[in-house]
Amino acid sequence: MRAKIHLEAALKAVLADKGWEWPEKAVIEPPKDKQFGDMSVNLAMMLAKQAKKAPRAIAEDIMAAMESDSLIEKIDIAGPGFLNFTFAPSFWHETVGVIMDAGTDFGSSDMGNGTKVQVEYVSANPTGPLHIGHGRGAALGDSLVRIMEKAGYEVEAEYYINDAGRQMLILGGSILYRARLKKGQDVPEPEDFYKGDYIATIAGEMLKLHPDLLKMDEAEAMELCKNYGMSNILEGIKEDLKAFGVRHDFWFSEKSLVADGKVDETFGDLTESGMGFEQDGAFWFKSTELGDDKDRVLRKSNGDTTYFASDIAYHDNKFKRGFDLVVDIWGADHHGYVPRMMAACEALGKKGGLHVILVNLVNLLRDGKPIAMSTRAGQFETLKDVVDEVGADACRFMFLSRKSDSKLDFDLELVKQKSMDNPVYYVQYAHARICSLNKKAAEKGTKAATVGPESLALLDTKYDMEMLKLLDQYPDFVEAAARTQSPHLISMFLQDLASTLHRYYSNCHVLSAENNVASARLMLLDCVAGVVKNGLGLLGVNAPESM
């Protein structure tokens, strides 16, 4: 935000001059209420103790020192000692040039300073198609990657494939069971198996590929079913994610960790650092020393390693690949797993290197009535079905309009509706409206003005000012979204921006205005359309030119 940058520099100069130190907790921000001006500063209150003066007296001093600043039109002192600044219109006009010059880079920053970040998300077991809950994690992860890249981080997106554990055996067993049923064999139902129709489909394909499947040795048949099922399902997952516009740079196999002996290596490392020990025939991680409630088993007394063991090895591998920050996006039902994973990272010498984002449940509804979901029972709405029905844009926007750690009601009928219940269209419509204006203007031979004092001076209504001030805030929203890893801030901003555009559209007629005014307005609206598209891009949502 230029306004903030300018003020901060000016205020720091004043403080230096007075011999006061800049208080850590000083805040420069747009006030909630526009009547308090463009920028509000709590500096005087923060300085009271240090300067040994009343806040309002300090505010007077600062105000007097800043009166010569020509970019600032007005300074007020309010309440307990807030300093409220109002900038001159000419200051806001410069925003247009800034946005034009930046182009699609507007909002980019070097906040991340090239920090290497890995974001791991979705990582659903390849035992069935992605459901709507995975979709939320996918939208969040993908958007976060885009936002952090925009903010100057070097980001890689990864999917961890749990292809080594018990779930895979159950998958193999489930397919084999369905194959036997298909052949009319009367076999007992396995204790634990996946019931979805896709299993039957895969079983049918297996029987075609291996007509002698049921005559094989059981273990061999299971293995075949498992491998075929996994790769088949994984391909489906990749297709669904692609259709949802989600990017993963790497697909990391759990099996490869085990095969490379990385898990055993981890045991060795932990023993060496005194964080691992043998007891009751098992190998334990002393996680209680690092904040966990209990120590955790990594190798069971039967010799099998636990999921957690490979997860530690996996995170070790991540850090060894040189990431400064590792972000894991998990379902909120795994929150109990966070302390032990944090402990593990600390034991690996990477305290603070892991950040876990929890994504809460999606309540899928149709017309207000819940749709039950359970992969095991085979009763669920797949991500693909939902995306096919409501569209990827509406789906993503819905997911990204809420904080990730609160539950989300997702009503198919509501998300499909092209109405105000559905903000995605409100935002997209803002973009389409501007495109439509540009088309009409071109037919009339009216062009957007070029940036200059004359054209900018014509942007003189309160609606122009309102728009410019909001546009100036976009880079801050991007930074805040990256810093707090909260894509929903972008969604909030876009709804605000769209609202401001629609208000502008209703109050500042473009094409019927005087020629030079029309051109100046088209110039401003070019900026708006650019920022709308820019922001939607961070959410992975399209900006249509007509609707």
Place this chain on the structure above:
RNA sequence: GCGCCAGUAGCUCAGUUGGAUAGAGCAUCGGCCUUCUAAGCCGACGGCCGGGGGUUCGAAUCCUCCCUGGCGCACCA
């Protein structure tokens, strides 16, 4: 029982690091199309920020104790 998350307008939700009179959309009610897309704009109505206590110039936000809901507490993944 212990732990994590949540509780803000009738509904769905925002609320930056503690800031000024707690915001937005939907719903309800009332206005606005001979002009650029009415998928829009403007106005009204609507609140014990779950409850009590505390910290301070100032609390929805921090601390503490309760209440309610969700989730988690394996040599499962």
